[in-house]
Amino acid sequence: MTSPAQKISVSAGNALIVVDVQNDFLPGGSLAVPDGDAVVPVLNRYLAEFSARELPVYATRDWHPANHCSFKARGGPWPPHCVAGTHGAQFAAGLKFPTGATVISKAEKPDKDAYSGFEGTDLDARLRARKVKRLFIGGLAADYCVLNTVRDALSLGHEVYLLTDAIRAVNINPDDGPKAEAEMQRLGAKPITLAALGT
Numbered sequence: 001m002t003s004p005a006q007k008i009s010v011s012a013g014n015a016l017i018v019v020d021v022q023n024d025f026l027p028g029g030s031l032a033v034p035d036g037d038a039v040v041p042v043l044n045r046y047l048a049e050f051s052a053r054e055l056p057v058y059a060t061r062d063w064h065p066a067n068h069c070s071f072k073a074r075g076g077p078w079p080p081h082c083v084a085g086t087h088g089a090q091f092a093a094g095l096k097f098p099t100g101a102t103v104i105s106k107a108e109k110p111d112k113d114a115y116s117g118f119e120g121t122d123l124d125a126r127l128r129a130r131k132v133k134r135l136f137i138g139g140l141a142a143d144y145c146v147l148n149t150v151r152d153a154l155s156l157g158h159e160v161y162l163l164t165d166a167i168r169a170v171n172i173n174p175d176d177g178p179k180a181e182a183e184m185q186r187l188g189a190k191p192i193t194l195a196a197l198g199t
C-alpha cells in the first residue's frame with residue numbers, strides 16, 4: 001500500500017530553476033530532445049506557482065559562440081546549437097517566465113563547455129544573496145544539463161526537488177534518462193511532480 005505523496009508548499013527560501021528550455025533543444029531544433037516541448041506546459045504551471053508567491057525564478061541557457069568547442073566542427077560531440085543571439089538559442093516561445101526571472105547564460109566562451117547552470121556562472125552567489133536554500137529544478141536535457149545542474153546544486157549544499165514531470169532526456173542510449181534520474185536521486189534529489197504542490 002502506498003501512502004499519499006507528501007504535499008510540499010513552496011515558500012520563502014525556495015527558487016525554481018528552468019534548465020535550457022531553448023528552441024534548439026525542442027523538436028525541430030538542431031539538437032532536439034525527443035518530446036522536449038512537453039515540458040513547456042508543465043513548467044508553466046510550476047512557474048505560475050512561484051510567480052504567484054513572488055519567489056525567484058532562474059532560467060539557464062546555453063549561449064555559445066559560433067565556434068564553440070562542443071560543436072562537431074571542433075571535435076565536440078554535438079551539432080551546432082544555441083549560438084548566442086540566434087532563434088535556436090531563444091527560450092521556448094510558450095514558456096511564461098515572470099518579469100523578474102533571472103537569465104543565467106553559460107558556456108559563452110569558445111573553449112569551455114558547461115552542462116551545469118552553476119559552472120562558470122554567478123548562479124550560486126545569486127541564490128545565496130537571496131537566501132535560497134531549496135531548489136526546484138526541471139528542463140532539458142535530463143541526462144546532461146539537468147543532471148549536472150542538480151549534481152552541482154546538491155554538492156553546493158542546496159536541497160533539491162527534481163521535477164520529474166518537467167524533464168526529458170536526449171537518450172543517446174535508450175536508458176540514459178532513467179539512469180540520470182536514478183543518479184540524481186542517489187545523490188539526494190527528491191523527485192516530485194505537480195501533484196506534490198497540489199496543483
Ligand SMILES: [Zn+2]
Nearest residue numbers: 062070082107
Ligand atoms: Zn551546449
